[in-house]
Amino acid sequence: MLEAINEKIGVKMPHDNKNSGQSFAQLVAEKDNPVADVVYYGVTTGIKAGKDDLFEPYKPAGFYQILDGLKDPEGKWFVVHYGTIGFFVNVDALSGAPVPQCFADLTKPEYKGMVGYLDPSSDFVGYAAAVAANLAFGGDLENFDPGIDYFKKLAKNDPIVPKQTAYACTVSGEIPILFDYDFNAYRAKYEEDGNFEFVLPCEDSVRVPYVMSLVKNAPHSETGKKVLDFILSDEGQAIWTNAYLQPASPVELPEEVASKFLPTSEKNKQAQTGTKRICSVPSKPLEEPPFVTSRQFAALCLVPLSIFTLAFLALPLVRLVLSSAEGEAGWGVYVQILQNPRYLSTLINTVLVSLAVTAATLLISTTAGLFLVRNRFPGRDALVAILTLPLAFPGVVVGFMLILLGGRQGLVNQLLPGHWIFAYSIFGLFLGYLYFSIPRVLLTVMSAAEKIDPTLEEAVLTLGASSHRIVIDVLLPTLMPTMLAAGAICFATAMGAFGTAFTLATDIDVLPMVIYTEFTLSANFAMASALSVMLDVVTWAMLLIARSFSGATVAAGV
Amino acid sequence: MLKSKTKLIKLLVTQGACAFLFVPTLQSVLAGLTVNYFRGISFDLTLKWIGKVWRLYADSVMLSI
Known part of the structure; x- marks a missing residue:
């Protein structure tokens, strides 16, 4: 067009x-x-x-x-x-199950983990699919209960709920059955190689x-x-x-x-x-959101940067803090966050995943970095090249790679068929962040390790210390400041990382995702600001703790 | 003996990290060259996606650079 x-x-x-x-x-x-x-x-x-x-x-x-x-x-x-809502089915990906004909079919166990629909609060297709299912089970635009009941039943069948248009997910077989428009299904049927069908649900549709x-x-x-x-x-x-x-x-x-x-x-x-036709009767479309100004939007965009430097931190933070109180609840919005189990568990989840990623990244990158600096062998340069190759990949690409590795059609699931779909779980997110962080930390550690005087190690070795002691007494104390800096960047990045979570996003709730939802989808700007402030404060506090803790270690080491 | 053993572990960790970073990269490259990702590489290889991507997104690629 x-x-x-x-x-x-x-x-x-x-x-x-x-x-x-x-x-x-x-x-x-x-x-x-x-x-x-x-x-x-x-x-x-x-x-x-x-x-x-x-x-x-x-x-x-x-x-x-x-x-x-x-x-x-x-x-x-x-x-x-126009578009008509129905099932966009990748027939080859059904693992032998028949092509579903009705909404009711999809709650059967044979379609477990195969059904996908866009988040109804996020995308219009998702909303339309929810309306269609609601009508199909006898509801109307005033009464959404039949639709809600249906989606509750469907939830037991492990559906995949992406935030954005998921055409490619169905074409690739990641989501074998997607609630989507007829035109998407026809596009796949006539233009992609593969076996695709559009099914008009037997009950009803819109x-x-x-x-x-x-x-x-x-x-x-x-x-x-x-x-x-x-x-x-x-x-x-x-x-x-x-x-x-x-x-x-x-x-x-x-x-x-x-x-x-x-x-x-x-x-x-x-x-x-x-x-x-649901056109002329959308009596209750979506909640009326409060207004969002571009000024506040700019403040929100600066959040990730602000984590890194105090200069950048100050201005947007002040603005963020102020705007977080502009909602109906005023400053009470922070009390709301702490009292709401969803926000609180999301916060805890985010911190735990970030901590785990930081620990794993430091362990792997330091081991590999030291090894690569200390040993010369054929193929070493190739290894270094491979380890630093993903530096330019954005989070979205990392998420895509995780799907290639651990998705429904992923490598691992094909080699070990059955129960090895981990891309959409919190473990998948952990791996994604790990993938993202390893090259960064590795480069930092390698540049620091190259500056360590090898004679120091030799001296310790001559004095009869084991290689184990060398690591604890020489290498770690010398590398500690670097590792802390790298770990801090790693932790902060993981706390604020969005692309990977967004690509994998199904049921993973990490704070940046919730902020995105509050801002873009619910246009609840005060809550988004308040959550951003919380994210910032928590990250900052964690880094502060790490720094004071490290001061003692370095002092003790030297 | 201990030294060579720790060295072996270090080598394994390094290689493991390499594999973790490289296998998905390779997969995505292959996915870009397969006619139909869903049927896998055994199906056929093609360069048609590269051409398609370039036609659609050449401007964006240039802008990023």
């Missing part, structure tokens, strides 16, 4: 994969000075944003073709295409409109209007169908495209089961 827009009307649009919640947070944050001209998202976000006066009303050329109820009468938002809008005070509003005109033109609408999206206006589908959608009989079934 973006390519076609570039070609036809000469507007280059950036690839921006933000999901609806994130787009909304950005729109609110940039309200007075937006970067975007047009936005695209799920319908409830659109209605919410329309109420908050973030959009400029605009009626593109094709506006009158859209049915009433599927557009804002003033043109603040309008439907550009058809979800996706909408676009012109952003209020847009920097290039004329260009934005041109883009919207094109998208609603017959030509633009036909392009959606090439991506397996059902267009908003009733254009004639090309033969080859029409044949790819559900066959007519299936479509009748869709009609008979009363596929409901």
Whole structure:
């Protein structure tokens, strides 16, 4: 679609994969000075944003073709295409189980660990899937209990709950059954190598409109209007169908495209089961979030940096501390954190994982670093190269590698089939952080170890000490300051690491993830700030303890 | 004797760390060259992903550098 827009009307649009919640947070944050001209998202976000006066009303050329109820009468938002919720199934990854046909099938033990759905509070697809399951079991938009009951039952079957679009997870077989749109399933079916199916649940489902809008005070509003005109033109609408999206206006589908959608009989079934439109009745979409300003957003971005230097620490911390009290609870937000078992256990989890990672990294990196510095042998350079290779990998890539190693289709699970999926557990997170930290600590230790005078060791050896004593009496005291510095960086990084947790994120609750959820998804800015402050204070306190403890050790050693 | 034994342990730790860091790296490289990651490398090797990635993300790669 973006390519076609570039070609036809000469507007280059950036690839921006933000999901609806994130787009909304950005729109609110940039309200007075937006970067975007047009936005695209799920319908409830659109209605919410329309109420908050973030959009400029605009009626593109094709506006009158859209049915009433599927557009804002003033043109603040309008439907550009649909998606139907169902199961996106990787048939080969089912391990022989039949393709599920109903929501009810998925709670059976044969689909244990195979079902995935996006976090309903995070992504619109997830929300739509929750609505679909709710309708399927007799609920409506006022009564969510049947849906909640269903997801409770499903929870016993170990579902995977990613925060963001999980197309690749299904294609790769990590999530064999995903609650997703028909267009994603069709894209896989016709464009990927493999055996993919789209299943319309036998109970019921929903058809979800996706909408676009012109952003209020847009920097290039004329260009934005041109883009919207094109998208609603017959030509633009036909392009959606090439991506397996059902267009908003009733254009004639090309033969080859029409044949790819559900066959007519299936479509009748869709009609008979009363596929409901959830567009015009989202009486209670999501909670109305408080406003977030870009200034506060900048403060939050500085959190990881602030851990490292006091200069950077001071300003954002002050701002963070102040903004944490701006919520309804005021300063009581800290009491809330300490009284809420979820936040408290998350905090403890984060500290424990970080401590374990620091200890393991120091042990492995120091052993390997000393060995590599003290011994010359063929292949040594290759080992050093391998050990420092992952330095440039961001946390997200590390998470991806962990999935390659310990995921459902991972190497370990293939070699030892059965029960070796560890990528999505807290142990997977531990390994991810370890992977991230080893090269960093190793380099530091090696550069310090190279400066140790080898004659010192020889002297001790001549005096008859065992090699064991050399490590304790010579090497460790000399390396102690370096190890402490490296350990501190390692610990602080693990405390604040986000990418790895985000990629693996299923049921892992570490503090940075919770902060992300509070900020982006719930837009609960005061709580996010308060949690950031807690993260900072705890990390700081731990480092302070380590430093005072080390002072004694170094003094005793020298 | 003790020295060579501790040395052996150190060597094993070093090699273990290397394997831990390198195996997933290798896997991700292979995943980038397989026609279908799900069916594994035995299925077939291809360079089509490299071309696809370059077409889509060349701008981003340049920007990062």
